[in-house]
Amino acid sequence: MKFKKKQVVIISIIAVIILAVAGLIIWFLRGRSTSQVSSGQSVYVSSVADIMGLSSGNGMIGRYSGVVEPQKTWKIEASSDKKVEEIYVKEGDEVKTGDKLFIYSTSEAEDSLVQADIDLERISNEIETTKIQLEELKKDKASASADDQLEYTTRIMSAEQSIKRSEYEHKSKKAEIEQLKKSIKNAVVNSEMDGVVKTINATGDDSSSYMGGETESFMTILATGSFRIKGSVNEQNMSAIVEGQPVIVHSRVDENQIWKGTLTAVDLENASNNRNNEYYYSSDTSSESSSSYPFYVDLESAEGLMLGQHVYIEMDYGQSEVKEGLWLDSYYIVQDEDKAYVWAANEKDRIEKRKITLGEYDEELMKYEIIDGLTEEDYIAFPDVTVTEGAKAEKNIDNIITDDPEGLDDSNIGTGGMSGLGDSGMDSDEDDESLMDEAPSAMMEEMGVLE
Numbered sequence: 001m002k003f004k005k006k007q008v009v010i011i012s013i014i015a016v017i018i019l020a021v022a023g024l025i026i027w028f029l030r031g032r033s034t035s036q037v038s039s040g041q042s043v044y045v046s047s048v049a050d051i052m053g054l055s056s057g058n059g060m061i062g063r064y065s066g067v068v069e070p071q072k073t074w075k076i077e078a079s080s081d082k083k084v085e086e087i088y089v090k091e092g093d094e095v096k097t098g099d100k101l102f103i104y105s106t107s108e109a110e111d112s113l114v115q116a117d118i119d120l121e122r123i124s125n126e127i128e129t130t131k132i133q134l135e136e137l138k139k140d141k142a143s144a145s146a147d148d149q150l151e152y153t154t155r156i157m158s159a160e161q162s163i164k165r166s167e168y169e170h171k172s173k174k175a176e177i178e179q180l181k182k183s184i185k186n187a188v189v190n191s192e193m194d195g196v197v198k199t200i201n202a203t204g205d206d207s208s209s210y211m212g213g214e215t216e217s218f219m220t221i222l223a224t225g226s227f228r229i230k231g232s233v234n235e236q237n238m239s240a241i242v243e244g245q246p247v248i249v250h251s252r253v254d255e256n257q258i259w260k261g262t263l264t265a266v267d268l269e270n271a272s273n274n275r276n277n278e279y280y281y282s283s284d285t286s287s288e289s290s291s292s293y294p295f296y297v298d299l300e301s302a303e304g305l306m307l308g309q310h311v312y313i314e315m316d317y318g319q320s321e322v323k324e325g326l327w328l329d330s331y332y333i334v335q336d337e338d339k340a341y342v343w344a345a346n347e348k349d350r351i352e353k354r355k356i357t358l359g360e361y362d363e364e365l366m367k368y369e370i371i372d373g374l375t376e377e378d379y380i381a382f383p384d385v386t387v388t389e390g391a392k393a394e395k396n397i398d399n400i401i402t403d404d405p406e407g408l409d410d411s412n413i414g415t416g417g418m419s420g421l422g423d424s425g426m427d428s429d430e431d432d433e434s435l436m437d438e439a440p441s442a443m444m445e446e447m448g449v450l451e
Helices: 005-040 048-053 107-143 149-185 207-211 235-240 285-289 429-447
Strands: 042-047 063-070 073-076 084-087 100-104 188-190 195-200 219-223 227-234 246-251 258-266 292-299 310-315 327-329 334-336 339-345 351-362 367-372 379-381 392-394
Touching: 042 048, 042 339, 048 327, 048 379, 063 219, 100 219, 107 149, 227 235, 227 258, 227 310, 235 292, 246 292
Parallel strands: 042 392
Antiparallel strands: 042 379, 063 227, 063 310, 073 219, 084 100, 100 188, 195 219, 227 292, 246 258, 246 310, 258 292, 327 367, 334 339, 339 351, 339 379, 351 367
16 A cells, blocks of 8 residues: 555654654653652651660650659648647748647647546546445454355455456546647647648648549658669569669750669559659550559769659660760671661662661670761761661651650551652553553544554
């Protein structure tokens, strides 16, 4: 079949157009794929300087909230049979040993003492009277007839028993009088130690006990001079708390200000369902309904701490020791035979596989010395199977670390923070193929070549 010259030209033009369109489509699809991989994914990265410190809270070492409290707490229980007449102190007052705290009303005790003195005198008189009667009965029995001897014997025994009862009552009444005198004398309650008045329950309200809490004492005094740290740990993280373990206490204001101490005890008797005081990274939401337990830390030195100050507590694995050079935790390093590398952010904030040179290895701290390939200013990601080269590096990981454990969302921590590809409207090979098939035909129809 022969074509006219005009038809040959048209066909040639159509062929060129088809090839051009196909090239554009292939370029578009490849570009889109690359764009999705490079810009759609995000990997969270941390600075090497922060990771080296670990004290900045990168989530690899468990942290717990704590509060500074005195080594000794004096809880004063008001006497249930006495009325507090006057309180000499208020909450927040500093007191010294011997200072007056409050005084009981003595009016009832004084009235009771007057009555007890009267009763004691009556009992004494009854005893003397009964003794006189007993002597007379004994004389009368001696001269009584044989028929009356039994009656006198019975009366004498009754009198003797009466005297014994009265003597016991007399002894009890004297003890009561001594107690009343002591109560009146000790109506004023003085402080037994130097401290600060923490609470005063002047109303005597112990409603907290009905809520499952501890009954509130009438007055609580906190000793001054020596401090300890009270922390809280969730039952799911109890395995990380070991008595005798050295700990590091961090100031919440100045991260570089630390105190060292020893974990001395875990109180298993006073569980709490409140998680607000715990600062520990966990993606397990079941911990919301579990119990927390208090634990205590004795400090080597409490200099610079204030009573009631809130702090962070972490187990001491030697992370506060400053080592010369650049040392990186082994879990950040990927080793393949004799090669080692890290996932690092490049100058374009894209993830790259960067080769590094390793030096010594600290088995105790599980850290490698980095001789070459990395600086403290670099940012690296936690190695994960989802981390790929070209992914976008997010340097704002600190924004997702908060003091509120219930507000944490660590689903991306340790996973490279990978996100799904954006929806471009062409999410399958089938869509791509249909685009390849339909685009040339549509263009040719528009040009009037195909009918």
